[in-house]
Amino acid sequence: MFGHIDYKNPPELCPVRDVMSVASDQWSALIILWLGYFPVLRFNKLKKFVYGISNKVLSQRLKVLEADGYIQRKAFAEVPIRVEYSLTDFGQSYVEKLLELAEWMQTNSPKVLANREKYGLL
Amino acid sequence: MFGHIDYKNPPELCPVRDVMSVASDQWSALIILWLGYFPVLRFNKLKKFVYGISNKVLSQRLKVLEADGYIQRKAFAEVPIRVEYSLTDFGQSYVEKLLELAEWMQTNSPKVLANREKYGLL
């Protein structure tokens, strides 16, 4: 990530950046965090928890997160169709890290909001 | 973040989301990580490390990160002007958390790339 990598390298030679930008994207993070809290969620339920996300973006992100191995998609041939999303073991290991970050945010967001306000007055 | 918050709340009532979306944005994260590695960086140096970022976005992000209290900006009245960016104590405490995430990514990005490839074959 740092000193040992030639900073002139194009980003496609830095998979960490690529992977991180998917996994820590705002919507992806929320999806993963909610799936960490509720082991199984269906599309519309997930959409309610990840408040404000659109069908389009939710379905895009779910595909990418599935491709990257964080989540699993199980479709049941019922009518109407039922689809269940859940974390993989890999996703579970990630959500633990992510949760630490979320907790830091929970603790520190008041400071940030205070900073913002102070900054606005300058 | 979770069960104790009514998921119907509009996002503007969830400061954690707001703050997190700024701080864990791809470019913001890279800026903060590099400033964690080099205690002081000037605009153009930072731009080289955060490979691929444009002047516009770099200057936007620096302003937001300054407003939120993660970084400090010091301008020296020289010619040509010299501007030094560095982490605040608050930013320093954040970069430690962020670094854990980056390390997880460093370790696990090969798995993600492998998953992606497998997924592509399905």
Place this chain on the structure above:
DNA sequence: TCATTCGGTTACTTTTTGTAACTTACTCTA
């Protein structure tokens, strides 16, 4: 027969990003 359900997709608009040229004000070089 007609509205409802679920898990999306599609066409279209708006917002965000990226690109690249330009700026300011002074100094160094030819």
Place this chain on the structure above:
DNA sequence: TAGAGTAAGTTACAAAAAGTAACCGAATGA
């Protein structure tokens, strides 16, 4: 003394991503 270079950005314009809202198919229940 004309011209180029420098640092830290800004600006106008183009491209990409995200948001919006209507629509889909197949079956079920009223």
